[in-house]
Amino acid sequence: MVDTFLIENEVNIRLTAFFGVFALIALWEVLSPRRVLTMSKVVRWSNNLGLVFLNSIILRLLFPAAAVGVAVLAAERSWGLFNQYELPLMASAILSVILLDMVIYFQHVMVHAVPVLWRLHRVHHADPDYDVTTGARFHPLEIILSMLIKFVTIILLGPPVIAVIIFEVLLNATAMFNHGNIRLPLPVDRILRWVVVTPDMHRVHHSVEDDEANSNYGFNLPWWDRLFGTYRDQPRKGHEAMSIGIHHYHDVKQVIWISGLLTLPFVGRITEYAINRRNWNDKDHE
Numbered sequence: 001m002v003d004t005f006l007i008e009n010e011v012n013i014r015l016t017a018f019f020g021v022f023a024l025i026a027l028w029e030v031l032s033p034r035r036v037l038t039m040s041k042v043v044r045w046s047n048n049l050g051l052v053f054l055n056s057i058i059l060r061l062l063f064p065a066a067a068v069g070v071a072v073l074a075a076e077r078s079w080g081l082f083n084q085y086e087l088p089l090m091a092s093a094i095l096s097v098i099l100l101d102m103v104i105y106f107q108h109v110m111v112h113a114v115p116v117l118w119r120l121h122r123v124h125h126a127d128p129d130y131d132v133t134t135g136a137r138f139h140p141l142e143i144i145l146s147m148l149i150k151f152v153t154i155i156l157l158g159p160p161v162i163a164v165i166i167f168e169v170l171l172n173a174t175a176m177f178n179h180g181n182i183r184l185p186l187p188v189d190r191i192l193r194w195v196v197v198t199p200d201m202h203r204v205h206h207s208v209e210d211d212e213a214n215s216n217y218g219f220n221l222p223w224w225d226r227l228f229g230t231y232r233d234q235p236r237k238g239h240e241a242m243s244i245g246i247h248h249y250h251d252v253k254q255v256i257w258i259s260g261l262l263t264l265p266f267v268g269r270i271t272e273y274a275i276n277r278r279n280w281n282d283k284d285h286e
């Protein structure tokens with residue numbers, strides 16, 4: 001059965017897709033870069049990829065069965081919507097991928113809004129450059145939180161196992177694509193961003209400007225930002241001149257070195273970024 005093959009080879013499928021897409025985007029970045037990087041790639045990449053490697057070990061140790069394992073369990077126990085109300089496989093698979101993506105969107109909005117979660121998510125945003133390695137650079141605690149949210153979603157939704165595998169591979173691939181420092185012809189970008197989050201669309205989200213960073217939360221499907229009002233077309237200064245990162249976070253030891261990335265959630269102030277720290281009465285904003 002296709003399902004059994006996929007489940008048994010799930011880790012290999014995910015790893016092959018990861019390395020394949022990574023190599024492709026990395027090559028594309030060399031051939032046709034969008035911006036000039038501000039930092040040494042060797043130093044940034046070894047730290048970013050070191051964090052990715054650490055995260056994958058932590059995930060394997062904590063959740064060896066991963067999201068797919070939870071989907072198999074939910075199917076066996078008839079947990080969740082689609083295990084209770086049976087739809088044709090194609091319909092439940094497509095709906096599941098779309099709904100899982102919507103949950104990731106709301107999770108992303110949440111980690112920006114809630115101060116303590118923004119502390120974790122800052123690790124992703126503090127990268128002073130924006131390229132394929134930024135796409136996988138998350139604090140281990142945020143990775144664990146994401147996994148737990150995914151588990152709960154799968155238990156409630158009961159998606160077909162194949163949908164979870166497709167979703168994992170797709171999200172991973174699109175995250176690397178849309179963090180790519182790659183140049184797409186503008187007309188192509190314009191068409192593409194109706195179906196997938198493009199590099200130019202997600203780069204806006206990595207701006208140091210608070211209002212731009214509070215836009216374009218989607219990682220995969222671009223519809224949620226348009227539907228829920230968080231869509232922003234382009235950065236004010238344009239893609240070449242815009243600043244990437246977080247205001248006041250420029251110390252290389254803190255925003256590049258892996259030791260700094262791991263401790264980043266526990267240092268510094270939240271400033272005005274998070275939802276309850278904003279200066280609502282500021283006359284300048286009226």
Ligand SMILES: [Zn+2]
Nearest residue numbers: 108112121205
């Ligand atoms: Zn973000």
Ligand SMILES: [Zn+2]
Nearest residue numbers: 124135179202
């Ligand atoms: Zn990002």
